[in-house]
Amino acid sequence: EAQVTQNPRYLITVTGKKLTVTCSQNMNHEYMSWYRQDPGLGLRQIYYSMNVEVTDKGDVPEGYKVSRKEKRNFPLILESPSPNQTSLYFCASTLAGEDTGELFFGEGSRLTVL
């Protein structure tokens, strides 16, 4: 089954404790992206990657890091989480060059930073 898988789905952590949210897709998509979703603000892009070893900042990259060592994986790293990073995070992918650029989303990771 074609899917984007995120882990963990739910996480409560404390300020400053490094964490990684994993994202994996099995559709051989070149393009992957991370979004955060906050009430009233919609989905905001954190980082995206056009292909292996190619990443770029989105609109709200501060406090986050990413890597793209393999085509299928695109982990989101919070080196020193802070309470303002409490949010619902979505990973998404699409086939670069595809006509529509339709995004396929993971199920979301709800992160709470105390």
Added chain:
Amino acid sequence: GQNIDQPTEMTATEGAIVQINCTYQTSGFNGLFWYQQHAGEAPTFLSYNVLDGLEEKGRFSSFLSRSKGYSYLLLKELQMKDSASYLCAVLNTGGFKTIFGAGTRLFVKA
């Protein structure tokens, strides 16, 4: 700047028709998307418009006017399961950057 506007909430009755509007101002345009998002779930793709006009897909239709920076999503024969948020999103040129509006929460009542 880049901006996508859509109403925050709408309410409609089961069996009726509802139109959700979206206006956008973005630097570059490579298509407009509508996604549906049920509470606590991931967004799912509904429609894509890159040329002016109406695209129909079952009960859902989407319209685009590039000169006016305007789109709408039309939902016919509303069902209770259509209660969800509807996200308008614009794909920028030069980099696969998709910008989302804040979403319209639709309540369908019996």
